[in-house]
Structures are given as structure tokens and as C-alpha cells.
Amino acid sequence: MNHLKILWQPVNEGCRILEVFGNHSEVRIPDIINGLPVTEIGPYCFAETKREISGEYFTFFSNAAKTGEYFPLRGKSVEKIILPASVRTLHNAAFYNCRKLHTLSVGNEICAIGSDEFTNCGHLTKLIYRGHPSFVPGLSLILERIETDLNVIFTTDAEAQIQGALFFPEYYEWLDEISPAHIFSRSIHGEGFRMRKSIQENQVDYHKYDSCFENACRIESERVLCRIALNRLRWPDSLGADFRAAYESILQKHFETAVSLAVAERDFALLSYLFTECSPDAISFTLATQQSIDAGWGEGAAFLMDAQNKHRKAIPKDFSFDDF
Numbered sequence: 280m281n282h283l284k285i286l287w288q289p290v291n292e293g294c295r296i297l298e299v300f301g302n303h304s305e306v307r308i309p310d311i312i313n314g315l316p317v318t319e320i321g322p323y324c325f326a327e328t329k330r331e332i333s334g335e336y337f338t339f340f341s342n343a344a345k346t347g348e349y350f351p352l353r354g355k356s357v358e359k360i361i362l363p364a365s366v367r368t369l370h371n372a373a374f375y376n377c378r379k380l381h382t383l384s385v386g387n388e389i390c391a392i393g394s395d396e397f398t399n400c401g402h403l404t405k406l407i408y409r410g411h412p413s414f415v416p417g418l419s420l421i422l423e424r425i426e427t428d429l430n431v432i433f434t435t436d437a438e439a440q441i442q443g444a445l446f447f448p449e450y451y452e453w454l455d456e457i458s459p460a461h462i463f464s465r466s467i468h469g470e471g472f473r474m475r476k477s478i479q480e481n482q483v484d485y486h487k488y489d490s491c492f493e494n495a496c497r498i499e500s501e502r503v504l505c506r507i508a509l510n511r512l513r514w515p516d517s518l519g520a521d522f523r524a525a526y527e528s529i530l531q532k533h534f535e536t537a538v539s540l541a542v543a544e545r546d547f548a549l550l551s552y553l554f555t556e557c558s559p560d561a562i563s564f565t566l567a568t569q570q571s572i573d574a575g576w577g578e579g580a581a582f583l584m585d586a587q588n589k590h591r592k593a594i595p596k597d598f599s600f601d602d603f
Contacts (some may be wrong), residue, residue, distance in 0.1 A: 281307040284349055285340040293318030300349040304358040312340045316365040320373045327354025327376035341372040355379045368594030374400055396424045406431045412443045412483040419478040443514040446506040447471050448499055485517040504529050505537040527569050538567045542574050550579055
């Protein structure tokens with residue numbers, strides 16, 4: 280059980296979380312506190328810097344045991360945060376300097392986000408969006424504030440089933456001064472900026488997203504291209520034949536890189552997909568098995584050896600004597 284002590288205050292028929300105390304790096308905020316839905320995450324709630332909270336009405340909620348040590352869950356002490364589906368507002372710098380935060384799970388009610396929300400959250404690489412890609416209010420607001428590599432996974436509300444996934448590569452921008460007029464020209468590097476613009480009118484525009492891939496192939500790394508292709512091929516919602524062919528071509532060209540992603544993350548489902556759906560050859564099996572062994576991933580190595588044996592047995596034997 281996720282034992283927490285929470286400092287909160289009532290706001291507009293809901294409640295705002297001000298600070299959280301616990302004893303684990305993974306935090307699941309409850310849906311209801313004292314009969315009120317959790318609708319807001321307050322300013323600097325999980326930020327590393329300590330805040331002085333005074334002058335406002337607030338109180339404590341606790342489901343914690345009477346014994347045990349509870350520390351402020353902020354900054355480097357949090358790695359995964361699961362917000363209730365009822366949360367609508369993320370106030371300024373709510374996750375500021377959460378340098379170890381790697382996963383954030385949100386519902387589809389978010390409609391307002393403050394500034395500096397994810398500043399210095401360099402390890403935030405996974406966003407679990409509990410909703411279907413056909414209705415994603417708030418997602419574009421989050422994507423606008425995260426410029427680094429981000430894998431967005433669409434799930435059911437209980438995270439029980441993946442309904443889709445999209446990878447958004449890192450991008451960065453800078454201003455060039457044009458002297459002597461002191462006029463600034465804005466430059467953007469990385470296809471991730473355009474790919475983030477594929478979220479329109481509260482839904483994913485798959486055609487716009489897929490159309491970015493041609494240019495991505497010219498400027499993005501093999502690892503990024505494989506992540507984009509794998510997500511679209513595994514969950515091919517509205518995937519046209521031409522785009523499918525482009526994604527399959529990249530996987531075929533960089534198959535070893537795709538395997539390295541599965542091995543590095545110990546992603547058994549991804550490894551299984553690669554070796555059951557992508558028609559690998561014997562060399563691919565051998566290289567992937569060695570990668571798994573070198574990484575100390577016994578489960579992956581065992582699966583590959585078993586799959587390779589089945590692959591060999593499935594190859595039809597040619598007993599033709601026409602050449603004699």
C-alpha cells in the first residue's frame with residue numbers, strides 16, 4: 280500500500296495538494312481526500328526546494344501507519360508519480376528539479392498547466408496518459424513543456440492495457456542575433472518539435488505525425504528512429520501502407536539497434552515482438568542472445584534460445600535431388 284501523509288487545502292469543490300510525505304520513491308496520490316476529489320497539484324508541490332506554506336487554510340490527510348519514517352517526497356526522492364484522473368490543474372513548478380523522476384502518469388482531465396513545470400526533469404522519459412488517443416485533452420500542454428525524448432503510452436484508466444504509444448524525440452531551440460539591428464532569428468533543431476504539433480483538437484493526428492518521419496530519417500539517430508517505428512508498428516492505429524513500409528524498412532535496416540533497446544530496458548514484450556513479427560535471420564538470433572547474456576538478462580537469453588530452436592524447426596528442408 281502507498282502510505283502517505285499529504286498537506287492539502289480545499290479549492291472549488293475539490294482539493295489542492297500542497298506537499299506529500301511518504302517512504303517510497305513511487306507515489307500514488309489518492310483520488311479522494313475527505314470526500315473531495317483531488318483536482319489540483321499545487322505550486323512547487325514535488326519541487327526540490329523547500330517551501331514555506333502559511334497564511335492559508337490547509338490540513339493533513341494520512342493513510343500512513345503510526346510507525347515508520349516519512350520524508351518529504353520532492354526532488355531526488357521521487358521516481359514515479361501517479362496522479363488521479365480528477366486532476367485538472369498543475370500549478371507552477373510542481374515538479375521543478377525532480378531529477379530522478381522517470382515516469383509520470385496522468386488522466387485526461389488536465390486543462391491548465393503553469394510555467395517551469397518540468398524544468399530540470401532530465402530523466403522524465405515516460406508519460407502514461409490514461410485515455411484513448413482519440414481524446415487527449417491536456418496532452419499538448421504537457422508536450423509543449425517537455426523538450427527531451429518522451430515516450431507517451433496511452434492506457435486504460437487502470438493502466439491495465441496499452442491502447443497505443445507514440446515517441447516524441449528531443450528538440451532544442453535557440454535565438455540568433457542579427458547585428459547591428461539586434462533582431463533575433465529563432466532556430467529549432469530536431470523533428471520532435473513538429474511531431475509534438477500532431478496533437479490537434481484534443482486528438483492525435485496520425486497522418487501529421489507519420490508525415491514527420493521522412494525528415495526524421497535525415498536528422499535523428501538510429502535509436503530514435505527505431506523507437507518511433509516500433510511504437511507505430513506495434514499499435515498501428517490509422518497507419519497507412521506507405522508509412523508502414525517506411526517504418527518496416529527502418530527496422531530491417533537497424534534491427535540490431537532495435538534489439539539493443541529491448542535488452543537495455545529488459546522489455547520482454549518488445550523483444551518478443553521483434554523476434555516473432557519481424558522475420559529475423561539466424562545471425563540476428565545469435566547477436567541478440569549474446570547481447571542479453573552480456574547484459575545479464577537471463578529471461579531474454581532463454582527466450583531467444585528457445586525461439587531460435589523453434590525457428591530452425593520451422594524452416595522447410597529441401598530434399599530435392601534434381602541436381603544429381
